[in-house]
Amino acid sequence: MPEPIALGIIGFGIMGERLLRAALGQAAEFVTPVGIWDPAPGAAARLAAVSPAVPLLASAEAVIDACDCLYIAAPPAAHIPMAEAALAAGRAVFLEKPLATDLAAARAFVAAAEAAGARAAVNFPMASSPAVAQLGGWRAGLVPKTLTIEVAFATWPRGWQQEAASWLARRAEGGFTREVVSHFLFLTRRQLGPLALVEAATLYPPGEAAETAIHARLTAGGVPVTLTGSVGTTDKDDHNSWTLNEAIRLRDWSFAERYRADGTWAATPDAVPNERMRSMVLRGQLAGVAAMTRGAPHHLSTLREALEVQEIVEAILAAGPPPR
Numbered sequence: 001m002p003e004p005i006a007l008g009i010i011g012f013g014i015m016g017e018r019l020l021r022a023a024l025g026q027a028a029e030f031v032t033p034v035g036i037w038d039p040a041p042g043a044a045a046r047l048a049a050v051s052p053a054v055p056l057l058a059s060a061e062a063v064i065d066a067c068d069c070l071y072i073a074a075p076p077a078a079h080i081p082m083a084e085a086a087l088a089a090g091r092a093v094f095l096e097k098p099l100a101t102d103l104a105a106a107r108a109f110v111a112a113a114e115a116a117g118a119r120a121a122v123n124f125p126m127a128s129s130p131a132v133a134q135l136g137g138w139r140a141g142l143v144p145k146t147l148t149i150e151v152a153f154a155t156w157p158r159g160w161q162q163e164a165a166s167w168l169a170r171r172a173e174g175g176f177t178r179e180v181v182s183h184f185l186f187l188t189r190r191q192l193g194p195l196a197l198v199e200a201a202t203l204y205p206p207g208e209a210a211e212t213a214i215h216a217r218l219t220a221g222g223v224p225v226t227l228t229g230s231v232g233t234t235d236k237d238d239h240n241s242w243t244l245n246e247a248i249r250l251r252d253w254s255f256a257e258r259y260r261a262d263g264t265w266a267a268t269p270d271a272v273p274n275e276r277m278r279s280m281v282l283r284g285q286l287a288g289v290a291a292m293t294r295g296a297p298h299h300l301s302t303l304r305e306a307l308e309v310q311e312i313v314e315a316i317l318a319a320g321p322p323p324r
Helices: 014-024 043-050 060-066 076-088 103-116 130-139 159-168 176-192 274-293 303-318
Strands: 005-010 031-037 069-072 092-095 120-122 147-153 195-203 213-220 223-231 239-244 248-251 255-259 265-267
Touching: 005 014, 005 060, 005 274, 014 031, 014 043, 014 159, 014 274, 031 060, 031 274, 060 076, 069 076, 069 274, 076 092, 076 103, 092 274, 103 303, 120 274, 120 303, 130 176, 130 248, 130 255, 130 274, 147 176, 176 195, 176 213, 176 223, 176 239, 176 303, 195 303, 213 303, 248 265
Parallel strands: 005 031, 005 069, 069 092, 092 120, 147 223
Antiparallel strands: 147 239, 195 213, 213 223, 239 248, 248 255, 255 265
């Protein structure tokens, strides 16, 4: 077994903490955290509570200098500048989505990274999901005909994201389409093929707040896709489903289910809630990070896949309200 790669982390919010915990625990054979940078006043105390042994370094540059691969979990506006700095220093990069909120910048970044043969990937955890793997197995004998994607939230941002509401709640960088719908578009791209937007409608409240509802029709590898999303239409923090042919589905991130003859949905016997599956998924993601950093084949989302998803997301967000 090769030595773990040195992992640096920029951004110690919820995602940065989750990945650090995974790196220290179930994925320790793949990565070793060597430093974190986050300018937030409470970052040092939070890091000390998770792992006093991992240093909070003085700058992003110090983290880049210390690592083999840089994980970027900062707000979206920082993604490309941080990634470019790390790639220029010869490091691998593992990015949170979206690549950017400026499509022109995202396109230019991906083109340059591909031309340079950069080692870079994007954190779409469904690439490592056991539930998604189960769906793929079921789909082997299924001719895809229709796909329905539904997401709903009691509030946006979700309850556990309130510390990041300063940007997640605003349309410039946040919103549930970028943060959540993108995962299901990635899943759709992987399962069915290239995405194309047919039509979309998006509702925004007054001011600069993020979207409250979307409706879109797409195709994926030629298969018709219906997508809906809304805030305030469920009492759950987060409810979602990805349903193919009304025969198989992924529900609430982690439940792979099949439609039975008695008219009910049945999950696999080993299905677990997302909170329990997350550790398995992050282990798989970090195994991919180690492989990607070494220049070996990996299963993580490529920059090109992430850009294709972002193209659809930004087109949906640019759509006007539905006709009256």
